[in-house]
Amino acid sequence: MNNQASEARIAELESEVKTLKKQLQLLQDIEDIKRLQCAYGYYLEHWMADEIIDCFSKSPEVSATFVEGTYNGPEGIRRYFNPDRVVPPEFLHMVMQVSPVITVDEDGKRAKGRWYGYGTILSRPSFPLDPAYMAVIYEMDYIREDGVWKILVLRLNMHYAYTHGGPPPVPPESEEPPAERPKLTPDVWAEYETGYPSGYIYPMHFPHPVTGKPSTEAKRNATLKLKPSRYKSW
Numbered sequence: 001m002n003n004q005a006s007e008a009r010i011a012e013l014e015s016e017v018k019t020l021k022k023q024l025q026l027l028q029d030i031e032d033i034k035r036l037q038c039a040y041g042y043y044l045e046h047w048m049a050d051e052i053i054d055c056f057s058k059s060p061e062v063s064a065t066f067v068e069g070t071y072n073g074p075e076g077i078r079r080y081f082n083p084d085r086v087v088p089p090e091f092l093h094m095v096m097q098v099s100p101v102i103t104v105d106e107d108g109k110r111a112k113g114r115w116y117g118y119g120t121i122l123s124r125p126s127f128p129l130d131p132a133y134m135a136v137i138y139e140m141d142y143i144r145e146d147g148v149w150k151i152l153v154l155r156l157n158m159h160y161a162y163t164h165g166g167p168p169p170v171p172p173e174s175e176e177p178p179a180e181r182p183k184l185t186p187d188v189w190a191e192y193e194t195g196y197p198s199g200y201i202y203p204m205h206f207p208h209p210v211t212g213k214p215s216t217e218a219k220r221n222a223t224l225k226l227k228p229s230r231y232k233s234w
Contacts, residue, residue: 030102032149033111033142040151041097041117049083057143057150064154067195068231069186076187088123095119095134103206110152112205113140121161135159137202157202158195184231192226199224 036055043051056062056077063072064080071080095117104111117136141153194200201217208215 025108026104029104029108029111029144029149033102033104033113034100036142036149036151037097037100037113037115037138037140041095044093044095047081047085047087047091047093049081049085052081053078053083055151056154057145057152059143059145059152061143062152064156065190066156066186067158067190068184068229069189071185072187079185090123092120092122095136097138101206109144111142111149113142114138114204114206115140117156132161134161139202139205155202157200160196189232190229193229194226198226200226 040052040055043055056064056074058074060073062074062077063070064077065071066080071077096119097115097117099116100113102111102113115138117138118134120131120133122131136159137157139155139157140151142149143152144150192198192200194202200221203217204215207213
C-alpha cells in the first residue's frame with residue numbers, strides 16, 4: 001500500500017472513530033437523562049424536596065408546569081416543592097417514569113423527553129385526590145450544565161387521578177388534625193382542563209420515527225371544546 005492509499009485509509013478510520021464516538025456519546029447522554037428522570041420519580045415518592053430541587057437547573061429559564069399552572073425560575077421550583085413542607089410518614093406518591101422518547105440536540109447541550117407517569121398518591125391528610133390512582137404525560141426539556149444533565153422544563157399533563165371510596169379517615173389513635181391542602185401559587189395559571197375525558201393530546205416534541213413528519217395532535221386539539229381550569233378557585 002503506497003503512502004497516498006495509507007493516508008486515505010487513516011483518514012477513513014479517523015472519520016469512523018469520530019462517528020462512533022459521537023454515537024457513543026449520544027447513547028451515554030440518553031442513559032444519563034433516563035437516570036435523572038427516574039431518580040426524580042424516586043425522590044418524589046416521599047417528597048424529598050431538596051433532592052428533587054437539585055435535579056433542576058438553576059437557570060432563569062427553568063420552569064415546572066402542573067395541572068394548576070406554571071412555576072417559573074429557581075424560586076418557583078423551590079416554592080412548589082417547598083423543602084419546609086411537613087410531610088407525614090404516611091405520604092406516598094409513587095409515579096413510575098416509563099416509555100421514554102428522548103431526543104438530544106445535535107450539539108449535545110440540550111435534549112427533550114416524553115414519558116408516561118403511572119402511580120398512586122396516598123396520604124393520611126385528606127383532600128379530593130387522596131387516595132388516587134394517576135396517569136400523566138411528561139414533556140421535558142433537559143440541559144447539560146458543567147457536564148451534568150439537569151431538568152430545565154417539566155411539563156405535566158394529568159390524564160386522570162381516580163379516587164376510590166373517598167379520602168381515608170384519620171386513624172382514631174392519632175390526635176393530629178388532617179393537614180390543610182397545600183396552597184397553589186403558580187406564576188401562570190392554567191387556562192383549560194386538558195385531562196381525561198377532554199380528548200386533549202399533549203403536543204409531542206418528536207417527529208414520526210418512520211415518516212419524519214410532525215404528528216397531528218394540533219389538528220385534533222383544535223376541534224375540542226376545553227373547559228376553563230377550575231384551579232384558580234382553589
